[in-house]
């Protein structure tokens with residue numbers, strides 16, 4: 001009798017395990033389809049991070065992926081050259097572009113950037129920009145871009161088999177040791193994750209570094225900080241850093257058990273529909289597939305699945321909103337001067353739509369944005385620009401809580417006070 005009970009319990013547990021595994025597969029497939037659907041949108045620039053996530057997936061739609069790669073090589077490539085003409089550094093975007101080409105096993109030497117009439121391979125150009133960033137850290141104590149992009153730069157060079165100079169890697173190791181990697185005021189989980197993957201790649205490749213013990217210490221520190229960032233609900237940092245944190249922990253050799261609750265949190269987020277911005281999906285999908293950017297090193301692109309399709313009826317339905325909510329918008333300029341504006345907006349409007357309505361009312365509120373891979377970044381408010389070159393940005397909060405999303409994604413579901421403050425970082 002007891003044997004029968006144990007056997008039945010085991011069978012039940014096995015069945016539950018199977019159901020769990022097939023739920024996970026179904027969730028992955030739906031997120032994969034959601035990302036694939038986003039590549040059909042022509043109104044924004046193609047995003048290399050989206051391409052990388054599609055290529056690291058188990059399921060593929062090879063025709064759509066190849067079409068998207070061609071768009072990256074035309075439109076995204078042109079956008080990078082445009083930035084170079086404006087004398088901007090392109091470290092992060094160029095690194096993602098290289099990783100995207102690598103993810104499709106594209107010959108990197110056949111793609112060139114033209115700048116000041118000089119034609120250079122992508123990797124040579126990235127190497128030069130990394131040298132420039134290294135100088136910025138040496139003289140200004142931080143990169144011109146940020147440590148997230150600096151890490152992406154090292155990662156892209158390393159994954160492509162290009163030797164990273166010891167001076168370049170040492171600057172990242174030093175920044176980790178001295179807790180200089182932040183997002184606003186707090187320790188940046190996303191950037192630690194990227195730094196972890198970059199440094200792990202150097203370690204795996206046996207790239208010479210200034211001090212091997214220091215590299216190991218930095219990796220151990222990163223791992224510990226990522227694990228320490230775990231909240232009671234399983235997230236590491238927040239909903240939008242957890243995917244990268246899990247990916248980095250896997251790259252750094254953590255066992256799946258260490259990431260179990262974070263994976264659970266990610267799955268719960270997917271089911272809640274937290275990830276609708278393609279950039280967010282692209283940073284979560286590899287972790288859910290248990291793949292990491294380091295695997296791009298040995299990407300082979302042969303005998304791939306080609307079964308991924310978009311369901312005809314899967315486009316999400318937008319429900320009409322009911323009622324209005326009141327919104328107060330306070331703008332605090334760099335000199336501390338504050339102005340407050342009030343408006344009623346349809347429930348469920350995005351903050352972007354709400355700010356547009358406020359601007360149209362001609363009450364003195366004006367704003368403009370810059371495009372980024374995450375969508376519109378608020379850059380000018382009431383004719384004051386918070387410039388990244390001056391290390392300033394418009395920080396946005398609602399009822400005192402820092403927003404976890406940008407103005408296009410954040411939805412106004414109830415009455416609230418939005419504060420937009422010119423902040424240094």
Ligand code: B12
Nearest residue numbers: 092093146190240241372373378393395396403404405406
């Ligand atoms: C560095 C960074 C910043 C820096 C950027 C300036 C700089 N030069 O360092 C600063 C501190 C200014 C910043 C601000 C904000 N950030 Co930020 N940021 C990052 C980080 C760590 C790296 C971005 C990057 O360089 N990417 C690489 C390059 C290749 O991509 P890119 O698109 O060209 O990069 C630019 C944009 O990403 C833009 N940017 C940075 N943050 C955000 C956030 C949003 C919503 C948008 C539209 C653009 C944007 O600045 C980058 C440099 O020019 C990411 C982490 C991540 N997981 O992506 C978070 C991240 C993108 N930020 C985030 C958030 C929430 C914000 C803020 C909205 C915070 C707030 N409450 O005010 C603000 C933006 C407000 C605004 N004015 O619109 C979230 C976005 C999540 C989401 N679902 O949208 C992320 C994912 C961090 C997180 N895990 O919460 N950020």
